[in-house]
Amino acid sequence: MRIEDALYTHLSSYAGLSALVSSRIHPVIVPQEGILPAVTYHKVSGQRVHTFQADPGVAQPRFRISSWASGYSEAKDVADQIRNALQDFSGVMGGTGGVPVPSVRLENERDKYECETGRYHVDVDFTIFHEE
Numbered sequence: 001m002r003i004e005d006a007l008y009t010h011l012s013s014y015a016g017l018s019a020l021v022s023s024r025i026h027p028v029i030v031p032q033e034g035i036l037p038a039v040t041y042h043k044v045s046g047q048r049v050h051t052f053q054a055d056p057g058v059a060q061p062r063f064r065i066s067s068w069a070s071g072y073s074e075a076k077d078v079a080d081q082i083r084n085a086l087q088d089f090s091g092v093m094g095g096t097g098g099v100p101v102p103s104v105r106l107e108n109e110r111d112k113y114e115c116e117t118g119r120y121h122v123d124v125d126f127t128i129f130h131e132e
Contacts, residue, residue, distance in 0.1 A: 003061065003130050006094030006101075007041060011065070013095070014085035020078050030068050036119065037069040037078050044125065057132045062107060068121045072111075079109070079122035086126050093130070100131040 004027065011017055012025050017039070024030075024038035044062040065086070067078030089104040107125040114121070 001094050001098055003059070003093075003099050003128060004041070004043070006099040006130075007063065007128070009094040009098065010089075011039065011041070011082070011085055014081065017078070017081040017085055020074075020081060030119075034068075037067060037074050039065060039067055039078065039082065041065045058129065059132050060127050060129045062125055062127050064123050064125050066121050066123045068119050070119065072113075072120045075111075075120040075122050079124055082124050083109075086124075086128075093128075101128060102131075103129045105129075 008025060008027075012023060021037050021039050024035060026034070026038060026040050028040060028042045030036075030038045030040055041063055044064050046059065046061045065082050067075045067082060069075040069078060083106065086104050087106045090102055092098040093101045105127045107127055109125070110123045112121050112123065113119070
């Protein structure tokens with residue numbers, strides 16, 4: 001299982017988040033006619049751990065998970081659930097057959113507003129250390 005698939009499964013099965021967005025969790029963009037609130041996720045960088053002797057098979061990509069809503073408070077509520085679902089997580093992400101994840105680290109949060117669409121969004125960045 002790819003880490004992106006494991007991340008989607010983890011987020012979509014987190015009760016607090018699914019109560020707010022249902023299954024509206026999308027890779028990269030919210031569909032143009034998408035219902036809000038919603039969540040997007042994408043890989044910002046894809047670093048891997050290297051040694052001189054061998055490849056240890058450990059990656060540490062940085063993901064941006066964004067909450068999208070028509071109101072600021074709603075965007076913040078969704079972002080809170082994203083943070084609750086991921087911050088300091090360790091275990092198998094994605095359920096049976098998922099990806100072993102020793103650690104998830106919260107890196108950054110940003111509030112934004114898009115004038116063109118009238119959407120508020122909160123970006124939350126995480127580094128997910130995982131086995132490949």
